[in-house]
Amino acid sequence: MPNIYITSSCVINDHVVYKNNKKVFENKHANLPEFLLAAYDNLEIKYPKFYKMDNLSKLGWLAAENLLKENFIKENYKPDDVGIVLSNANSSLDADLKYLETVKDFPSPSLFVYTLPNIVIGEICIKNNFKGENAFFVFEQFDANFIKQYVSNLVINNILQTCICGWVDVIGENYKAALFLIEKNSNPNATDFTTENINNIYQQHNG
Amino acid sequence: MDKLIADLKKQIVDQLNLQDIKPEDIGDDEPLFVEGLGLDSIDALELIVLLQQHYKIKLESADDGPKVFRTVKTMAEYITAHQPKNV
Amino acid sequence: MNAEVYVAGVGIISAIGNNTAENLAALASEHAGMNEITYLDTFYRNKLPVAEVKLNNENLATLSGLSNNISRTALLSTIAAQEAINDAGIENFSSLRTGFISANSVGGMDKSENFFADFLADNKKGKLRNVINHECGSVTEITADKLGIKNYVSTISTACSSSANAIFFAARMIKHNMLDVVVAGGVDALTKFTLNGFNTLMILDQQYCKPFDENRKGLNLGEGAGYVVLVSERVAHSLKKEMYCRLSGYANANDAYHQTASSPDGTGSFLAMQNALKKSGLQPNDIDYINLHGTGTQNNDIAEGTAIARLFEGKYPKMSSTKSFTGHTLGACGGIEAAFSVLSIKHGIIYPNLRLQTPMKELPFVPEIKFLQNQKVNNVLSNSFGFGGNCSSLIFSKQ
Numbered sequence: 001m002p003n004i005y006i007t008s009s010c011v012i013n014d015h016v017v018y019k020n021n022k023k024v025f026e027n028k029h030a031n032l033p034e035f036l037l038a039a040y041d042n043l044e045i046k047y048p049k050f051y052k053m054d055n056l057s058k059l060g061w062l063a064a065e066n067l068l069k070e071n072f073i074k075e076n077y078k079p080d081d082v083g084i085v086l087s088n089a090n091s092s093l094d095a096d097l098k099y100l101e102t103v104k105d106f107p108s109p110s111l112f113v114y115t116l117p118n119i120v121i122g123e124i125c126i127k128n129n130f131k132g133e134n135a136f137f138v139f140e141q142f143d144a145n146f147i148k149q150y151v152s153n154l155v156i157n158n159i160l161q162t163c164i165c166g167w168v169d170v171i172g173e174n175y176k177a178a179l180f181l182i183e184k185n186s187n188p189n190a191t192d193f194t195t196e197n198i199n200n201i202y203q204q205h206n207g
Numbered sequence: 208m209d210k211l212i213a214d215l216k217k218q219i220v221d222q223l224n225l226q227d228i229k230p231e232d233i234g235d236d237e238p239l240f241v242e243g244l245g246l247d248s249i250d251a252l253e254l255i256v257l258l259q260q261h262y263k264i265k266l267e268s269a270d271d272g273p274k275v276f277r278t279v280k281t282m283a284e285y286i287t288a289h290q291p292k293n294v
Numbered sequence: 295m296n297a298e299v300y301v302a303g304v305g306i307i308s309a310i311g312n313n314t315a316e317n318l319a320a321l322a323s324e325h326a327g328m329n330e331i332t333y334l335d336t337f338y339r340n341k342l343p344v345a346e347v348k349l350n351n352e353n354l355a356t357l358s359g360l361s362n363n364i365s366r367t368a369l370l371s372t373i374a375a376q377e378a379i380n381d382a383g384i385e386n387f388s389s390l391r392t393g394f395i396s397a398n399s400v401g402g403m404d405k406s407e408n409f410f411a412d413f414l415a416d417n418k419k420g421k422l423r424n425v426i427n428h429e430c431g432s433v434t435e436i437t438a439d440k441l442g443i444k445n446y447v448s449t450i451s452t453a454c455s456s457s458a459n460a461i462f463f464a465a466r467m468i469k470h471n472m473l474d475v476v477v478a479g480g481v482d483a484l485t486k487f488t489l490n491g492f493n494t495l496m497i498l499d500q501q502y503c504k505p506f507d508e509n510r511k512g513l514n515l516g517e518g519a520g521y522v523v524l525v526s527e528r529v530a531h532s533l534k535k536e537m538y539c540r541l542s543g544y545a546n547a548n549d550a551y552h553q554t555a556s557s558p559d560g561t562g563s564f565l566a567m568q569n570a571l572k573k574s575g576l577q578p579n580d581i582d583y584i585n586l587h588g589t590g591t592q593n594n595d596i597a598e599g600t601a602i603a604r605l606f607e608g609k610y611p612k613m614s615s616t617k618s619f620t621g622h623t624l625g626a627c628g629g630i631e632a633a634f635s636v637l638s639i640k641h642g643i644i645y646p647n648l649r650l651q652t653p654m655k656e657l658p659f660v661p662e663i664k665f666l667q668n669q670k671v672n673n674v675l676s677n678s679f680g681f682g683g684n685c686s687s688l689i690f691s692k693q
Contacts, residue, residue, distance in 0.1 A: 046227075048225065048226070048227050048228075048245075051224040051225070051226040051227070052223070052224045079550070080547060080565055080569075083548075084548070091451055096403070096487070099487075099491065100487065103486075103487075103490055105260075106256050106259060106260050107256075107490050107491070107493075107494045108253070108256065108494070109249055109252035109253055109256065109494040109495055109496075110223075110224075110249050110250070110252070110253050112490075112491035112494050112495065113249055113495075113553045113554050113681065114553075115487075115491060116399060116451065116452075116453045116680075116681055116682060117451050117452075118451065118452040118453055118680070118681075118682040118684055119453075119553050119681065119682045120682075121452075121548065121682055121683075121684070122548070122550075122552075122553050122681070122682035122683045122684070123553070125548040125549075125550040125683055126550050126551065126552070126553075126683070128550075129550050130548060130550060131547050131548050131549070131550050131561065131562065131565060132547065132548065133545070133546040133547065133548075134452070134546065134548050134684060135450060135452060135459055135463070135546070136450065136451050136452050137448060137449065137450060137451075138449045138450075138451050139449075153466060153470065247552065247555075248552070248554075248555055249495075249553070249554065252494065252495060252496060255496075256494075
């Protein structure tokens with residue numbers, strides 16, 4: 001069985017962005033929308049579509065941008081060799097509720113398009129032109145073992161060469177994102193793609 | 208008409224979350240879709256909501272969209288021509 | 295790794311019937327399931343046609359053996375999944391490693407809507423019981439408990455391709471010898487939420503939908519559930535009955551174009567179909583029937599049609615959109631249409647694409663408009679494409 005590595009990770013939790021376990025951005029005195037906007041500005045990428053996303057897509061998109069920074073995934077892989085497997089507990093409930101609020105007078109089409117959890121995968125794919133297999137699972141809590149097994153299978157069987165996977169969850173002001181970049185080639189930041197390592201990275205920032 | 212055009216620009220920026228664009232940056236005759244502001248099909252639907260919300264005008268068919276929403280000026284002309292009489 | 299995965303049973307509930315036999319009868323008699331809104335309480339009554347399952351929640355509760363204060367989504371799911379298990383006729387079911395992988399996109403939204411209506415009127419009033427089962431996962435748990443499936447339960451939510459994804463995820467678990475039997479597919483109940491939302495997107499036809507017609511105006515929403523029972527080779531050989539067919543290929547790709555619209559040339563659809571063929575080891579001309587995603591929107595049908603024209607260049611299999619019968623059942627459509635595909639192979643039948651009058655001028659082929667019997671149907675391709683660019687194709691093959 002070939003070795004598979006976590007070559008990059010990004011955790012966003014408690015108003016801090018961590019890349020490979022190092023704090024890269026913090027904005028403690030803000031509500032969630034303000035924090036997400038500040039984290040976007042910090043990236044210094046011009047992508048006006050960001051403003052239109054719901055909080056779940058913004059969070060997942062930001063985590064993916066941080067994850068992919070300096071990793072040259074677009075340059076090193078064909079579009080359909082890059083896949084995304086995400087999970088969360090609250091599906092798109094955050095956007096569902098906001099859309100329902102507008103139904104009373106003028107239902108908003110731009111809110112309705114975010115009332116599915118996998119739209120965040122779509123947003124990451126659109127930004128980076130990733131066309132490989134993608135899936136979104138709803139669990140009560142983060143299941144590192146499931147992610148490890150599911151993604152390993154995709155990579156070992158060459159359905160994908162690289163995969164962005166993990167957890168992106170938002171409900172009101174509560175949120176957490178933990179994304180992992182999985183590749184067959186190691187790099188100086190890499191750790192083995194094991195359940196233990198996934199859990200360590202995920203739990204390290206539960207403060 | 209000038210006031211209507213200025214109002215519309217502000218409403219468009221608000222409704223479509225164009226946070227990096229100032230209302231005065233939008234040209235009266237600048238195409239809103241694809242090459243100009245780069246709006247997409249969902250934005251078009253939001254503009255339909257905008258017409259209802261602010262001007263009580265109901266665009267009956269989405270097919271009219273491209274014509275009505277070509278520029279801020281065409282929108283203003285459509286609004287003027289279709290203003291409900293009891294408002 | 296190269297172990298085969300067989301289909302041992304199917305179960306369907308939709309607007310054209312409460313079980314598989316009723317669905318087949320409606321398909322054969324070309325009887326569509328759209329109607330005025332009857333069961334859903336909404337101001338769109340008499341304005342928009344929908345394809346409702348023709349039973350109220352009390353009747354569904356009786357059929358499923360569940361209480362009628364449970365979400366309609368869970369009731370529909372349980373009825374179709376139970377039919378699929380009964381159909382498979384696996385005597386030692388409880389001694390095998392069993393799984394239930396179900397997809398849905400609305401969860402218990404029907405109940406949550408009632409909660410919010412009451413709650414917004416008076417915030418002491420909403421019944422919390424109604425929101426507890428809101429999230430997509432709990433619908434799956436309720437059904438799995440009722441069916442007695444314990445080893446593995448999972449919920450997939452990738453919009454309208456959800457249940458196709460559930461089916462191929464199930465196949466992988468069997469191939470990897472993690473499970474022996476998996477009931478896989480999906481469910482969605484019609485809700486005000488989705489009706490309103492699709493209406494906001496202006497892609498609902500105010501008449502009965504006309505997939506792949508030049509003058510198509512959009513889709514009709516439907517509801518229902520569809521499941522297949524997938525079994526390992528070992529289980530297949532132990533059963534007394536003949537298997538329906540094999541699940542020989544499957545693939546998923548992202549269109550990477552827009553949140554809700556397909557790219558004009560259907561890149562994602564093309565990749566999904568091409569990779570599913572590759573997986574099954576078949577050539578395009580081995581396919582005898584395509585069950586189209588065919589929603590009836592301008593955008594889907596031209597994107598899907600363009601991708602098919604490119605992949606099957608010059609030699610087109612028979613094809614049709616059975617959404618012209620069931621409406622678009624969202625998270626359930628991949629499951630219902632997988633079941634239709636399996637039945638097409640088993641009975642040698644091709645379903646008609648209803649109300650197709652004027653073929654699309656951009657496409658070099660025309661879907662089938664009549665119900666056909668005594669056909670050679672060895673390989674069927676079933677397409678399911680969803681918002682978020684999520685495109686999936688399944689291929690079923692005669693043994």
